[in-house]
Amino acid sequence: MFLRQLTYLIALDQCRHFSRAAESCGVSQPALSAGIRQLENELGITIIQRNRRFYGLTEEGKRVLLWARQTLAALDGLKQEAAFAQDIAGGSLSIGVMPPAIQVVPLMLESFRAAVPALHVEVKVYSSTEITRMLREHHLQMGILYLDQLQADGAFEAQALYAEQHVLAAAASVQLPAGKHCSWADIASLPLCLLSRNMRSRQLVDAGFREADVTPTVMLETDALELLHAELLGGRLASILPVAALPERVGLSGLQVRRISGCASPDVGLVRLAQPNTSMLLMRLWDVAKTLSLADIYTV
Incomplete structure (x- = not known):
């Protein structure tokens, strides 16, 4: 028994027509009909009342339909749970940090791990210029650097963490x-x-x-x-x-x-590459970083 056979059955019940059901599943009508017959043969029951047209489900077929819906709903939940577990409950993060900000990382990771307990993190130390290059090349997912080092080309999203003193x-x-x-x-x-x-x-x-x-x-x-x-x-x-x-x-x-007296105070911030598709993990950690309050910590 294949999951696609259950999908065919659900589509047939919704469309009440073999051709339309096949079209909704992206297969030919013969392929859909063969899949339903194979399901009937495997279960040893008649599921569809038919001649050349669809006349509805048998009583046994209605019970199979209910089971099929429950099975596919459970599978969809499993897929969502797997995605959640991979992207949120755990997952990996690569961060580049400039040397003057290296001691900021433990404070940030403490907040990250409170939200994502099984988070695996790889931290590399680079200059601000190297961090922006490696973000562009997807070697890093986030960076901590001077925000005035970013080019104004819209390639990055940034949020300030503190003004350096x-x-x-x-x-x-x-x-x-x-x-x-x-x-x-x-x-x-x-x-x-x-x-x-x-x-x-x-x-x-x-x-x-x-x-x-x-x-x-x-x-x-x-x-x-x-x-x-x-x-x-x-x-x-x-x-x-x-x-x-x-x-x-x-x-x-x-x-x-x-x-x-008279010393510049550039903003230090968290940076990520601006892209349309961002993982659930990065979105969650980005939101956590917004809650960090570091300005008072790094001011004397």
Whole structure:
């Protein structure tokens, strides 16, 4: 017994005509008639009252029709459940994140997994430019990057997560300017460790020094956030980092920070490729991301 035979029977009952039923099923009339006869032979009963025309269902046929409807309804429910399980209860997500925002990911994943408990996530660290390229090529499904790096060609959907705030950071053993704020000139005299020049965060810092017409004392440049953290916590060098990229140990027993006057604050956001057909999983996670409130977390 094939599912299509049950479909033929339901269509025949609805159309009350062999040709119209065959047309609704996308098959020829002989194929539909043969399918019904095969079903009758397999069940050993007569289902259709017929001569050359359709005269209705036998009593046995009516019971088979009821069973056929229940079977196809159950199958449709099974298909929906399978799609739900694949796309919502579990599923996989690939995210690209720029280095200064890497510490945002655990907070986001906590919210994602609350909505999708069995979610499997692959996180890769790239520059903003690389993330947009890999989104276009479908290597990534979402990215966390500077929104001003997106081209205005309508290829992406984005939602801002927070406005990035850069701060001067150093261990308690390092003497920093008094007060809560400092200038680029104040920072220039300190021995610094900074992110690499190819990174957007560093380019914003360099722009601040240029506009202030001062030259910083850079002792270390790296694209490894862990190395900057080690230098900061070891009390060897100061750094300029986004609040989102600071180590957790900030305060009296950890790092001291100063706000920087006249520093750009670009929006950091979640980005996905704009496309007409989006999976249930991505739609669900996108809605979850809209509820995130990160602005207060990454501001000092």
